[in-house]
Amino acid sequence: MTRFNLALRLLWRDSRSGELTILVLALIIAVTSSTAISLFADRLQRTMTTQAAEFLAADLVIASPTLIPETWLAKADQLNLAQAQTVEFSSVLMENDELLLAGVKSVSDLYPLRGYLKTTTSDYLAETSVDKGPEPGTAWVDKRILSALKLNLGDALTVGEKKLTVSRIITYEPDKRGDFYSFSPRVMISRQDLKATGVIQPGSHVHYFFQFSGDSKALSQFNRWIKPRLNPSQRLMDIHEDRPELGSALSRAERYLGLSSIVVILIAGVAIAMATRRYTERHFNTTAILRCLGCKQREVLWLYSCQFVVLGMLASAAGCLLGWFAQEALFHLLRGLLPAQVANPGLLAVFFGFITGMVILLGFALPPILRLKQVSPLRVLRRDLEPLPSSAWLIYGLSIGLVSVLIWRYTDDVKMTATIIGVGLAALLLLGLLVYAVLTMSRRLLPHMSLIWRFGLQGLFRNSRASVSQILAFSLTLVAMVLSFTVRTDLLDNWHKQLPEQAPNHFALNIFPDQQPAFQQELEQQQIAGSRFYPVVRGRLVEINQTPVQQVVSKDTQGENATHRELSLTWSNDLPEDNKITTGRWWQSERAGLVSVEQKLAKSLKIKVGDRLTFTVGSEQFEATVSSLRDLQWDTMKPNFYMIFSPGTLDGYPSTFITSFYLPEDRKNLLNDLIKKFPSTTILEVDLILQQFKTILTQLTAAINYLLYFALLAGFTVLFAAVYSTLDDRIYDGALMRTLGANRAFLRKTHLIEFTLLGLISGLLAILISEIILYTLYTQVMHMDYVPNIYLWGIMPLIGALFVGLAGYWGVRGVVNKSPLLVLREL
Template sequence: MNLFLLACRLLRREGRSGELTLLSFALIVAVTSATTISLFSDRLETTMVSQAGQFLAGDLVVTSPTTLTSDWLSVAKTLALKQTMTAEFSSVLIENDSFLLASIKAVSNHYPLRGSLKITGNHFDQEQTITHGPQPGQAWIDKRILSALNLKLGESLHVGNKKLILSKIITYEPDKRGNLYSLSPRLMMHTQDVPETGILKPGSHVHYYYQFTGQDSALKSFKQFSKKRLNPSQRIMDIHVDRPEIGTALDRVQKYLRLSSVIIILIAGVAIAITTRRYSERHFNSAAILRCLGCTQAQIVKLFITQLVLLGFLASLLGCLLGWVSHAGLFALLKSLLPETIASANPLAAFFGLITGMVILLGFALPPLLQLKKVSPLRILRRELDPIPTQSGIVYGMALLVISGLIYTFTLDIKFTLLLTLLASLGITLLMGLIYALLTVIKKLESRVNLNVRFALLSLVKNRKNTAAQILAFSLTLMAMLLSFSVHQNLISDWQTQLPKTTPNHFVLNLFEHQRDDFKTDLTTHNINAQALFPIVRGRLIKINNQAVQKIVSKDSQGERAIHRDLSLTWSKQLPEGNFITSGKWHQSPPSHQVSIEQKLATSLNIQLNDALTFTIGHETINATVTTVRQVNWDSMKPNFYFIFSPGSLTSFPKTFITSFYLAPENKNFLNTLAKKYPAITILEVDFILNQLSLILKQLTQAINYLLIFALIAGLIVLAATINATLDERRHQSALLRTLGANRSLLRNNHLLEFISLGFFSSLFAVLLHDIASFALYHFILKIAYLPSLMLWVLVPLIGTTLITLTGLWSIRKVVNKSPLSILREH
């Protein structure tokens, strides 16, 4: 027998009869969602990563205090990398008898390789977005330079010996960093003009940034080459290390996107398992007839699996096409919210949708389908002979295996995969236990209630296995939708908390002790609420437990950077706001020579509690014992420190003070007042960085909002399909009751109560599972504190019950109106 051809014919005939519509529909929805999410996420992630690249103005940046030797650049050229260079240094500008320390940035041609600059002609001009720096002979400047030096655009200004024309005001540069060279107002010029300034001489304090873009593989090769050539003063910059605030946000979004994909697959898997089970049950008789007509068990399995694979392939293909259209629609819809240039669609992402479709189909549909193999030919004479169901261990095991495999494929994160798999197994076991306990209670109640309620309760308890499967499906679907929603909510609120409106946007450094009180008064007079003033002593960590740090610390560790430079050391009686002790006790008495260390640095340098640390400060050395390890929120825009000493430890050393505060844009001129009154202070303006960050967070939030809506719609469609898949028995029972004289209102009430019960209990279980899953997810994966919401316990049962009841009543509406005879005949 040519099984393949027969399977094709049977599939065509069954397709025509409408028998496969529901299964195909569930699969198409699943693959469409998976493909949409996969394509959308892929393009969004690529776009976001490339946009994040804008914050470095290149895909890869090498920073060095000297110019790179020509061999670096020739290697980059060989690899077809596009390259540009910027040099940043400080210089005092003198014009009209006024002085101003400016942060000079000399940019070469092609700057910026990623992102763009924003400039204006004057106050009232419209902001222009451009992708190149100033021409030789010209300078672009921060607006503050004009007022501080009494200059106007079009006039000239000297940078060292070189006279430059002030042509534009610069309002945005993609790679503005919060380092020492961006404290002062910016002056941007062309690198070609730098030699004529006469400022840069051998030994001058300057930072060169070599930016590269190109093919991923070429960048990778170049990175490998560079790593080998780096000297201790050179570094390769990376978005996750050099812009941690953006790196963290991106990480979280990527995790959210992955979670959404997994959730969609889980929902689809549940629907496919249920629709296939129904398909399988409806084909017991066909299998028995085929066995009677001479089909062997292997032929039956091959026949149905071939049909399933064919169907899966066709439906997945259609799903991929729809997903392609749908993701394009989604981008079109989001056009105004997303970056102007979106990375092109990767056909592999669509192919991934196809593979995902086939895998979930086989993983979830195979166990119920294998039941057909066990159908006895005798069933043709004795209809009650159902095959022995596939062991539930195999059914759930297979589904779990497929889900775990897919989660791993999506995330490449073994910890995440194992955690989710473990949670899913525990969750399902717990849920099944709860469902059976509930059904036992209902069974006891059933005889004590009136006829209407009894029918509904009877429907629930008479086939406990079916009811349990339904509640399980509803709960998992609701839980998945809920999880997607609440993670999204928490992610956004976490970002909002991270950047409240009055996040400090200015830092003041180098304030002397005798200026401290006056400075405080000035801030108070202008209603500026500043953070505490922290004393700073510059010092370097040289020994850990009397061993030189260079010998202990590996070159690639994060802490390596911290031991090659002077750090800002401070002391404090109290634990600063936003710091949390992870081990040890805050400074004990007598307080001297105790130190608290930041957690990541401690881990990186392998420093433990009670370790003895040695620092050099100027020409002196001091020792201190580690008494606490602290967690620090580096994104808080408040003064944060690697080391906080106990009071009295550093008092004998010369010190300056640091603080941060929020200054509204309209009060910017206050900075000039401060700069004039306290000429030695350094003001670090981080509002540019904050604005950049807010912008990217806003875009990400809007994008995932739409992803969430899509996930919810997919969930709802699958929910409807799931209810539809359980209709057969209800239809038959309704037909029987109507034949026996039950009127339509009795049936309606019966269904209403049954769906309300199913919806209510499923929702309750969904919230319970959601809270457990959330706790684990937040705690172990997203690293956000999870606060369970009581509102969820009220709202979800309300919404879930309504949703399931309405979907159920809608699906079953024909049963009540159709003639009982036609239903019984169909059955």
């Protein structure tokens, strides 16, 4: 306790004298930023997961072609899970001598368990949100059903053998899926009217959806209990696979939130390392006295480590509190864009912020502290006796390992973690050696410069190692800012490019080959913008390298879902514009027998280039060799395919065509004309899905913009920590120069020249490092197109020179006012 009391007394003395100001400030900002981002990301992801659950109208959904056993429902009751059921099927409606194929959906009383329905009785501006479906005896319909069947609200609509009163128009349906029943014009009825319709008979093609919601632990328990009992035709629905256009957006947003956390961690580590270095250098003399008074090396190390642990706990606690308020303020600013119900802050995220602060502090502060135990007692007599540098490679390796674990924890992506750490360290090492070499060779220019420039550059050359460390610190800070800003901009631009204002909002299926030219001509005459027409053959994947696919696929994977149903197979001579080859080659000539596979499905089924796949179409089989794997964007609202074959492979099999096109709301009546001219064609409307996706995009865009500010705030900490790390040497040099006749204006100019050059060099290195990391991230991790940003090459060095120059000038402004006599007396 005596040594602990001594540690507290020394800590209190240093805090009163201002020795710890920069260090505490750096740690508090680091913990505040990381805690705020951790809390914000945790709440946003849980909110988005809840909102994503609204797109399924429940927390957990079982899709089945038949009714599920009563014991399953009893198990859900036992776990206190709320339950709802929906049944979807196709039915031909006939009213006023008009025919229309519609998707009928019957819903139970508690539907929807998550989210809400929107309906109206007049126009879309007067829509009302409701939390339950239609009453028995009534039907809610899509607006197009009224125009197609010449009906008005209040009229009777016959579904099968049951007459229902059309009471409302559906404008929003949370769980509208990407299948035939959901995209067809909707009729929603009560579950109590389903039997009276008489539509469902033995052998009818029907989809049942059993929906559950409740406590997360109960849901997890039910999930584990139900999975082994599902048969191959039943499955648990998931937002990432059943709504890939939404799952893709959420996955990319989660990656960016992780990247923002990485940025703050790296910047905070640099700031703390530089602040601790100055702290330890100012305590060499104190440590020498302690050694003279009998303190052993391990006692010195324990003394200072104890101080840093106490300091870290206090600063981390303060940072966690400020981080809590910061994320609350952020959610308040975004309240108009986020869902009405936002997830509550999680204490685990706060605790993780506290642990992050301690890990960053000890990981980056321990190497400089190790030098203190090397201080010799002789330093009391010889002030120039510096302690030997500790072999800190092991400690720095440990700190990098700890940071890597934190990065992995934030991103849950080993590949991204390895990319950031590996590429960053390699680039820093190589560029550090390059900068050191350039500074060494640049000494020859000093005799040819004016006096002010000579002294300004001398500040860089006098201690090349310190200058290199400062340049690398500034570079790392600027790299973090460039990465945060560039990825944010490119991510949002990429989203908007994939989803322009006139993104396709309708799909046309089952276009017969002899009708395809006429259908295309009709779209052109009506000036309707559409995508290309793709031929479609329905088939199944049955074998991989002559091994039945059921022996290869894992349960509850994308591959299992794909192999238990027919796939839409197509062929093309050219690679679709939104597809990108990741492995293998696209065919250069019309050679039959080749297939290109979507890469996520290929990973799930362990398919590689060169494998032989066997398909069945009807009663016939054929084989194809995998020539390439493709990455594709599901959120473009254009036709996408798991399998694309080379021309000639599917010749002889019956096919139809599919396309997508954009049609504004005020021209919806043209759909009825298309159906009449091409009665065999099915028109699917995806307006609501498009609206849902744009809503998520708007929310994520706003959140990403605000997250950028946290990274910038942490970045400025490094600037001042780096400046103050050399403040003592500058005070001595300034006193010596003023003693020799230099005035204050001369010193200010030399400082401005030195820091501006530091910033200029740091800006050049930052843009070089960031371009290397961006290229690796985009091409290997985020699967985005990489385009070098020419403007940043011109702007970043200027920004570095401006910010580092001003920060340095401001930080050392007091140096020129120090009395030379007082400074020299203290030596």
